[in-house]
Amino acid sequence: MIEVSQVHKTFKSRKRTVKAVDGISFKAVPGEIFGLLGPNGAGKTTTLRMIVTLLKPDSGKISVFGYDTVEDAREVRKRVGFLTSDMKLAGSLSPRELMYFFGDLNHIERSVVEKRIEELAEYLGMKDFLDERVSKLSTGMKQKAAIAISLIHDPQVIIFDEPTNGLDIITARMVTEFIKDFKKQGKTIIISTHIMSVAEKLCDKVGIILKGKLVENDYLENLYEKYQMNDLEDIFFAVAEREGELADV
Numbered sequence: 559m560i561e562v563s564q565v566h567k568t569f570k571s572r573k574r575t576v577k578a579v580d581g582i583s584f585k586a587v588p589g590e591i592f593g594l595l596g597p598n599g600a601g602k603t604t605t606l607r608m609i610v611t612l613l614k615p616d617s618g619k620i621s622v623f624g625y626d627t628v629e630d631a632r633e634v635r636k637r638v639g640f641l642t643s644d645m646k647l648a649g650s651l652s653p654r655e656l657m658y659f660f661g662d663l664n665h666i667e668r669s670v671v672e673k674r675i676e677e678l679a680e681y682l683g684m685k686d687f688l689d690e691r692v693s694k695l696s697t698g699m700k701q702k703a704a705i706a707i708s709l710i711h712d713p714q715v716i717i718f719d720e721p722t723n724g725l726d727i728i729t730a731r732m733v734t735e736f737i738k739d740f741k742k743q744g745k746t747i748i749i750s751t752h753i754m755s756v757a758e759k760l761c762d763k764v765g766i767i768l769k770g771k772l773v774e775n776d777y778l779e780n781l782y783e784k785y786q787m788n789d790l791e792d793i794f795f796a797v798a799e800r801e802g803e804l805a806d807v
């Protein structure tokens with residue numbers, strides 16, 4: 559279970575001050591996929607980076623299975639797997655070597671990592687390229703390797719930032735099928751996306767984020783009922799219009 563309560567994060571530079579996250583609260587529970595849906599710059603990545611302890615909130619509180627992301631960051635990291643579309647794998651290491659590296663970072667015993675590599679290679683279909691240099695792998699193979707690395711410590715919580723961004727439809731389908739399977743395994747999953755169809759296909763609950771504020775947060779079926787619409791894109795535009803977000807368009 560993840561609880562985000564009244565979280566704020568502002569970035570200040572000499573040129574500008576941005577309230578990236580402005581009082582966001584939501585919960586994500588095991589066996590469900592929560593989708594943070596919003597346009598570019600809405601605050602999705604900043605929210606996810608705070609959940610996975612890469613950034614500290616200015617105020618508010620985030621807990622992951624009862625552990626505070628600031629006070630108990632180490633306990634949180636043990637339980638969380640984070641995958642971002644920026645995680646471009648390159649270089650001369652192989653998926654197996656990278657998994658050892660991330661296993662060490664997570665202080666997991668080598669024998670446990672070895673077993674985990676075998677399990678993940680079997681599950682994700684990576685056996686044929688476990689020892690190839692990642693620079694030589696196809697996009698789909700790299701994405702499988704990135705997923706394997708983010709899951710090396712068998713986390714209860716999976717946070718995927720734009721999981722299908724930049725992928726062809728076959729690789730994107732593969733990734734969404736894995737995410738559905740993680741849900742069946744009872745993991746707590748949060749994804750961010752700006753693609754309505756991804757949210758619609760995958761998510762149980764959707765939080766619509768605009769300019770750092772969560773302006774809608776409900777189960778998909780409740781949103782369809784509430785807005786009397788059966789298309790998430792239509793609902794998104796209805797919400798954006800209500801919030802004055804389309805005024806400049």
Ligand SMILES: Nc1ncnc2c1ncn2[C@@H]1O[C@H](COP(=O)(O)OP(=O)(O)OP(=O)(O)O)[C@@H](O)[C@H]1O
Pocket residue numbers: 569570576577578596597598599600601602603604605752
């Ligand atoms: N490290 C940073 N320093 C300064 N500003 C930042 C930083 N990270 C994010 N921002 C700003 O905070 C706002 C929210 O960014 P964020 O990356 O969270 O949005 P997003 O919803 O993930 O967008 P996208 O879909 O484009 O990735 C943006 O205005 C962004 O420029």
